[in-house]
Amino acid sequence: MRATYPTLISSTKILNIYWQVLTRIEKEMGRRKPHFKKKSNAGENQGKDTRKPYENIVKENDKFIKYYKTQNVCNEEEWDQFITTLKTDLPATFRITGSKEEAKKMLEIVQGEFVQECLNQDVDGEKPANIAPLPWYPDKLAWQLELSRKDIRRSEAYFKLHNFLITETENGTLSRQETVSMIPPLFLDVKPHHKVLDMCAAPGSKTAQIIEMLHAEGDDVLPQGYVVANDIDNKRCYMLVHQAKRLNSPCMAVINHDSAILPNLLETLPDGDTRHVQFDRVLCDVPCSGDGTLRKNPDIWMKWTPANCLHQHVVQARILRRGAELVTVGGRLVYSTCSLNPIENEAVIHRVLSETNGALQLVDLSNELPELKRSKGLETWLVGSKQLEFYNTFDEVPHKWRTVIRPQMFPPKPEDKEKFNLNRCVRILPHQQNTGAFFVAVLEKVKPISFKETVTNSEAEFDGPSSEASQQTENVNNSSKREHEDNLPSNQRKKRRFEGYKEDPFVFFNDDEAVWPDIKSFYQISDDFDPKCLLTRCHGGKKKNIYLTSPAVRDLVLQNQHAVKFINTGIRTFVRSDNRNMKCAFRLAQEGLESIFYRMGQDRKIQIPRDDLITLLLNNDPQKPPVISSLSEVVQKQVENLSPGSCILIYKENEGGDNSLILHISGWRGTQSLRCYTPLPSTVHLLRLLGGDVSKYTVNKFKKPESEPQDVEETEISESNVKSE
Template identity: 35%
Template sequence: MGGGRKRGRGRTQRRHFKQGRENVWKRSSQPPPGAAAGEGDEGRGDGRDGNGNSSWQAFATENPAFEDYYKAQKIIPEEEWSDFMNMLRKPLPATFRINASCQFFQDICSQLENDFRKSLETEFSDEHEEDAIRPLPWYPGNLAWHLNFSRMQLRRNQALESFHEFLKRENEVGNITRQEAVSMVPPLFLNVQPDHHILDMCAAPGSKTFQLLEMIHQSAKPGLLPNAMVVANDVDVQRCNLLIHQTKRMCTANLIVTNHEAQNFPGCNLAKFSSGTCMDESKLQRLEFDRVLCDVPCSGDGTVRKAPDMWRKWNAGLGNGLHRLQVEIAMRGIGLLKVGGRIVYSTCSMNPVENEAVVAEILRRCGDSVELLDVSAELPELVRRPGLTTWKVRDRGSWFGTHEDVPRYRKNVISPSMLPSGKGTMDSHMASGSVEVNKDAVDADMRDAANMVEGEHETKTTDDGNNGGNPNTEETSKLKSDEVPNMSDKKSDSTSIHTECSNFPLHRCMRIVPHDQNTGAFFIAVLQKISPTNESQVAEVIKNKHNFSDDKAEKLEKGPGSDKVPHGENTVYQQGVDDDNVSDGQQNGDMDNETSNDKNEEEAKVIANEAENGQAGTRDRRRKPQNQGRWKGVDPVIFFKDEATIRSIVSFYGIKDTFPLEGHLVTRNPDASHVKRIYYVAKSVQEVLELNVKVGERLKVTSLGLKIFERQSSKDGSPCTFRLSSEGLSLLLPYITKQILYASAIDFQHLLQYRTIKFPDFLDAKFGEEASAQLPGCCVVALREGHESIDSIATDPSAIAIVCWKGKTNLCVMVSPLDGKELLERISLRYGLKLPKADDVKPGMKIDGSDEQPDLSTETVDPQAVPESKSSDMEIADVKEVVE
């Protein structure tokens, strides 16, 4: 019974992450009646009439239930309410962040300051009181920038076309990340250090993970890998694929991507897997983290400026239904945190039930083991409001200030932890709990919100036959009719409700509201683990679950059958979806497995069918180590130890002994003779992988490491069967002594421009001769300009180089067209070279279809980087909006 319920919880959680949403300010295909051409580009939504034809309809930016709720919660002073609401109805300005660890960081900063900033201010000086583009004052190092343009304006305004193309291109190659400003805040409060192990519990789609990777790489010494490591986790496989694609732009060997429910993230404690043997205490190993980012799934009402359809879908039940899951995830994060470590809890919701109530429950459970930090002195230019110390809970049209006021038949829905009194713990009510997304709480308030929009009275009765209600609780069905209170008799006026203050220092929490700095809304709390937590305290959220019957669990997952709520109305959004770093066609590719997509999809269907049929024990089998150490549908992580192949690679490229290879190479294929790709992992990742093997493969690893070598077949008979990967070249370049050429800027430019050039056609005849003399196969071409000697290139981590293929008569580049175009523009700007036009190509310089060219499909279209054909509606909507 328990196993069946856990399967349901995971499926419910994943289903809510996949729900679609119309989360954009769109331009309709046809204007409203009487509107001039081009008028009203913002604030519209595309609709369909009864015949399925496209029709115009405005996004509603009104929701009486929303206003009533947040006025009652007093998240801002009453005199600021009109400013608050007016800002919520405006589209969100575009923001982006520069990757300070990228090779062209200084060039991009210079281009922004000297080119785009000046041109945009000149072009739009009369239209904006503030700067058209400016750095965010609170983000360190002027790395984050704010635009006084919405995403729609960026796409529509011709004067912004070149800047928009710049943003898209640099985002795709990883030099910048388009991300909502407030979404950048939580990682900054982690205070990441160069040697930290970091866990991002709910990481997809990956903007914050990318930000953490930037931090650890920026802190490392030039040319060396950092000692730090990031484990990025997400519950949904498709969202993991999206996460992998986004973080691949970083080209890092310090990342592990896992696929687990955050609240059940596995512990890797070697002492528990030592087969009873006595071990020296100093040799005990366990996976713990110095920093944990707990950016939990939430109702997402802080994203209303970016996702205007939230106005229609919002209801108070969304936050009530997610509260328990949020507590579970946060408590698991604390359990995985080292003593002295920091955990940041954050949401993109303004709801105190999802914010202060969760933090208060964490403090209540952990006692003196965890401290809520006062970080008001950090990021002083970030305007933030203190957390609330008192709030109320709204349920079925009624307000409750204390748990004693909650009717008995609703006490399993409205738990003591949702309220500020601090008198109760979750122990008393967990025995009658529910799945983490409490459908009863969501549905009741959804109907209430809908009725408020229609002008009906706020209060609701509990007559299911008349109102379509569905308490979904056994307690309600057992109550006699005279025991069920008439909720319409309770006052809905929140001012008459008695409330209590929390006795925890919740004012140390932060709530960012939109009208302070023209942003979205966010909530952040920073906690520190002072001493070890009681294991029973941390685990009691999970162990005190109530075992639902199969029919009740199915009913909760599928939604109440009597409510007639359209599919998608109960959508709950994952916090990470607010990040603007996804481009078209990149929704959910990149799972780093060498098994075919068909096989993975087939196995996924089997798992889904088993779950739907309620087969007991299926989930338990999946949680145990699989045969050959494999998780179902995920290739194992294998340390690559084929000495003959490694010797061949080292000899062919002349790799120095100072570059550590032993223990750092992994593959996803246990058959060494058929390995297609070899990945490099940092020492910190290596240690975690070794621990994971010892404890029985408890981590479900979907991606890790940096692709450094790739099998390459050609007709030229290269002595080495593995070529260098462009992703790992920067890591390996200082250690290569063979198969390397040094080109002038003009010849380097021509290679990027024409991609294939015959040896006699290089302007530098000596370079052509040197290229011809190389062994057939993969080689490296480094840019000679900017270095006093050739030796300095090998020791300069910022040296520019590309992977090429040396054939019988020509040299061919092996970088993707997108990366080649970006690199071409960078060196042209840096060295003042003129980009040649296509008409300037000399006969014979460009060779198409030459037999001497290797198969480059693996570089330009990596099978691991191809998005799957099926993706969630939410991902597709987000992708089209972000970079269209």
């Protein structure tokens, strides 16, 4: 017994340690832990889900009504319409994305094939659903449709439109996004050469919109600018990656950090020195109480209290202040919330304007998006307590509330109204154009905020930062970071080290990368392409996926991956395909094709007619690809002497015309066959552009079944779980 007793103790300790480690891993990976129901004497409702379905929620809250009526968020004559609209369901909206030519083609399909069918519906004598483009969004590329689930179930045309939105969203050619969420990026006014920071980016619909603007010129040259998308929530960062990656941009990076204390990022100058990155555009779409989303989140009616805004104000001001420090002089900073509350909106703007001593000024937006209906920002408001006691000044606040209600939450004095111009802020109210509620303010930086910023920028611009100045700045940053962490409780410091997923490394190519000579030779890639912009996510072993970034993003990662956590960057461009008939071990990925197309030679590019391309897309089965002899002579001659392996299929429609459409598609030349190497959503999208039959890839529940079953594979495309703002 003496020999076994210590062993039993040791085994118990090992089991305890194992259980603790397993619990930590499950927590970090976001997995659901096993749930063991415990007996309780607290009643039968103990542990039950008490949440109510949306249709059973009573959309009333007396405190909400009293609070916002007191704040005068809308005119008295519009109040009833404002409240009535808040209690109705929110219409669905979507944007058409992609290159200019492809977007025009998609717009034709939306207007012709789907919208007209829906507008001609007359089911059970009811009026057709209201489907129309947003009048203020450029080029009719954003649409709003008042379509309920009941409508989708009762009409084949509505069901087809619903399926179309799902599949095209998965492909990235459409983005399902709330109307008011589209406004901040438009006011941001992004150009291809801009460095853009999205400080609170998840779930990513605005980030995707910014990426579109960055690539708006659509030529064969990568934009000089880039987008850095940040979010404090590690898990939401992966939702952000999912949204942004659909745009296939090598000029984007996702990072995970607290935006209120985001460190200064470094960039390399042409002479080899480094300086702090000053962004041309910064978007601060900050966390908020969210009462502007009542139409899509009805449970807020039950949860809303006046105290919600008081807890958010300080965090919002810190994020906006940090954004103001990171934007360059002459740059534009957009602040937005989905809240109606002036404490989260105008009060935050007023606070930061006051604290920055004239370094920022509000931009007059009256001439921008003129067809957008809006209200002016509030210049006066009251600050309310949890019990709905309202105060005009901080002097009126009782001592018991002074730790929650702060002096910076109050409006400017009457004599200072013209100094701050808070009426230049934009308020979007639900009843104005059938949307959610939103707040937007655009700030321009007219001078540095602090002397420290002036010194740093001037040194970087003219002489480059001296090593001594850089070291001092780095020491200050490190010291402040340590000081911040030292002030945290020990359990929070521990949590910061362990939370989130452990990311694979970003390993960029060197000059002597072993796999590059074969890739370059096989695809005849030009010498002006820099292979150092290619990266993998592993240090050793076989490289499975090779990703491409722009030179500016590569430099950003290399200079700053020690300071912030990079979640994702680059687009997949080459994929290992160990095929004995292929001279190169890597094939071309559809995602990165556009970024490398113009750096490739002509040998592996095949001009393909429309009918042949439709044939390949309809028979895109790797087990039974179309044989080359079944295609036109035009294609057969081009592939006759082409060695097996990856290739590019090029389709041109109305070349040189007003709506010329050019498609570049990843293909595969087998020993006797040719096929498209595209994922299912891309296959369906391409067939739609070409006017091909997509019924094989969709399920039509309105079609009567045949008398005899046919051996036809039906692929039901389920609804995407993409969250839109």
